[in-house]
Amino acid sequence: MITAVYNTSSDSANTAVRAFLTKVGEHYLGHSFNTASGKGKAIWHSIRDDSFEACCAYCGEQSHPLQIEHVLMFNRAEFGLHHPGNTVPCCKSCNKRERLADKTYCNWEQHLQKVCSSRDEAHQFNARRQKILENFQRFNYPNLNQNEQHAIRVIANSLYENIKTESEKSLDLYKQLDEAFVK
Secondary structure, three states: OOOOHHHHHHHHHHHHHHHHHHHHHHHHHHOOOOOHHHHHHHHHHHHHHHHOOOOOOOOOOOOOOOEEEEEEOOOOOOOOOOOOOHEEEEEEEOOOOOEEOOOEOHHHHHHHHHHHHOOOOOOHHHHHHHHHHHHHHHOOOOOOHHHHHHHHHHHHHHHHHHHHHHHHHHHHHHHHHHHHHHO
C-alpha cells in the first residue's frame, strides 16, 4: 500500500524547530548526537541495549525495531532536547501519547502510568520511572531553569512562525512569477 504524504508549511516549520532543539542539545552535550552514525550511534546503542536491555522503556517488552523516544517531547510545546539523556527505546505502540482534555499531550510520567495500568503492571511504574530518570542523570541532561526554558520557547516559536511565513510568502512569489512569465 502506498501512503500519500501531504506537506504543509507547518511541517517545514516543525522540522526547523527540531533542528534547533538538536543543536541546543548538542551544545549542552558538547558534541554531535547523530544516532545514525559514529559516536552518537554508539551512545544510542548503549542506551538501548545496555541501559534498557533492548526493551521498551514504557512497557518493558522486547520489540524490534525499537524506536528513539524523546522523553521530554521533541517539539516547541515541551522543547525536549535531542540529547542522550532525553532518549529511551520505545516500541511502536508505546510511541504514541494520548492528548489531554486541553489538547496537549500527556507528559512522560502520565504516559508511563497509562501504559503500566493498561497492561495491569502498575507495580512496574516505579522501576521503569527510575530507569528513565537514571538515563537523564547518566548523560547529565541539562536541568534548564525557567529563564533557559523561556529563551528556548521564544526562539522555537519565533523560528516556527518565521519558517511558516516564509513558506507562504514563497508561494505568493511563485504565483506572481507564474502569472508574469508562464501564463
